[in-house]
Amino acid sequence: MVLRRHDGSVIFTAYRFLFNCNDALEAEIHALMQGMALAKQHSEGPIIVQSDSSIALASLKGDNLDRSAYGHLIAEIKFLIIDREFIPQKISREPNRVVDRLASYSRYECTTAVWLYRGPPCIEALLPLDCNPIIME
Template sequence: MIVRDHNGEILLSSCRQLLSCKDPLGAELSAVMEGLSLALHWCNKHLITETDCLEIVSLLNSKEIYCLAYAMMIEEIKTLLKVRQPCITHVMKCQNTGSQFLANYASRISSRTAVWLVFAQRDY
């Protein structure tokens, strides 16, 4: 995941290996949940969450729970989204190359987690 400011400058990026994951949807939901948690911890501004997984945007914007296997995770993400003005949007995969790079990097690193903080000022 990558956290950017209103000018598109990177503030924080992170990747982590998933040691147990049933399917791609589970991996994407884990990434959104962890990314939101880190962004809420490190940034105090309005958050816009972007993902290239249209299914996640649909699940999180829906009032119904259609995916029972991930119902608890979906509800937890919805709760995180409510902490600040909730907004989750879909971006094309070609617009998400930074996150794709981090996902590939996470599968190759020997440590389990990597985080990069790039704060010029702590007023974010």
């Protein structure tokens, strides 16, 4: 995950190795939960979440996964964002290369890590190229 300021500069990058994970949706929901918790601690403004998983993003706005195996994770995320403005944004995998590379790196390294104000060497060149712009109305 990558947390950026409004100008695109990096606050932190992080990844977490999941020892037990059923599928890509579960991994995405875990990443959303951890990213939103960290974003809430390290920023004051609205939390803009960009993900290539439309199912995971939709679950945060609706109740389509509340009774699923991931319902407890969705409930925890909804509790995290109850007092903050939350803006979900679906993006394609192509402009999401940084987090894709971080996920691959965490699987390879079998570890969890956080970098403040930068990224690990494996993504430093991608960080300025992979900043997805948004338009706030």
